[in-house]
Amino acid sequence: MLFGKLLPREGNFFELFNEHGKYIAEGARAFMSMVQYYSDPGLREKYAADVDSAEKNADRITGEVNRLLHKTFITPIDREQIHGLINAMDDVLDLLQDSAEVMQLYDLKQVSEDVLRLGEISVKCCERVQHVVSLLPKLSQAQVADAAVKTCEEIDRLESDADRVMRSAMSKLFRDNIDVRELIKLKAVYEHLESISDRCEDVANIVEGIVLENS
Template sequence: MFNSKKTDPFFVALHKIAENMREAIHYANDFKIETVADLKELSIKMKQYETDGDKLIHELIVMLNKSFMTPIEREDILSLANKMDDVLDGAEHCIAHFEMFSLFEVDKSMRTFMEFISKSADEIVAATEHLNKKDLPSMRKHIILIKDYERECDEVSRSSIKQLFLNEKDPIRLIKFRDIYDQLEEVADSCQDVANTLETIIMRNA
């Protein structure tokens, strides 16, 4: 169905959106938070990634509006872009709450969440690389891994919240940590939404 020798601008645009999202996730994961000033720096940078992502989405929408033909359904192109943007938006929102709470204590559960989310971001980019090459079947292995990582995040969420309620005596800290855990779980869920959209693309274009 595809001409594999010619790069499609829509797939290139989707890949750029994925790469910007991954870069933001890895930046947050690698950033060392030690002071309130660090939180501010991280929050500002994540907001810039989000702004860059919004610009890429806008450029894609302009392309869609101008194009008579698209390589796959317009709805699938836009859905995939928006789902990837949800991952970035969720990560930026989570970091904003770190700053809002002045929370520079990153515990083991948060680090584990971010490791799995970072791995999911890598798989999303790898999948869009196959999409860019018009090799849809090769996306499946990356979809499977993203869903595996989301299940791992489910386990982290359950265990971390259980331990939080068992061990944390300060109600304010309990509220802060519970909020962060929930937001990180939502980011992982957004990664799975990307995987589901990729599955739909494969199904419709097999």
């Protein structure tokens, strides 16, 4: 089914994807602010609440997309792609929320440079997810399809960067003489943060498939 030949019965899937993408970027920036101001309990709590709010708003949109799928006879792209994309996007925000919760529940004493670096990569990945889903309605245009593929490639590169930071961070954890409890806490935080870029890559892979099939 080609883009540009949309029927009224197709619903507002693209608008919902775009709205969800905005919450992903919003949640990522709130998480990064929480990391940056982690030493301030008041600000930490405020930004963690902002992450929760973004996740709840995104959940609402995910539910709306799934309900719309049941009501819509003709969809602009394959039903499985719609279902897979919205769930992959939702996984990104779930992990952002989980990461914020892990840092607080484990009572992490201080944020390492590697947590900051992984957080920065996560924000970049999430902002590119927001951008690439905003391009979906215009993929029939060759330049837009090319831009979508390039953005997906950027997400792939960022995911590779996160892998490298993660390996380096883990190496330092087990090489340096730090408290065992802090080691366990940081290891869990690193794993959660690295997974955010993995889930963003899942979104990129689905979008690349949509581009190939519909452009």
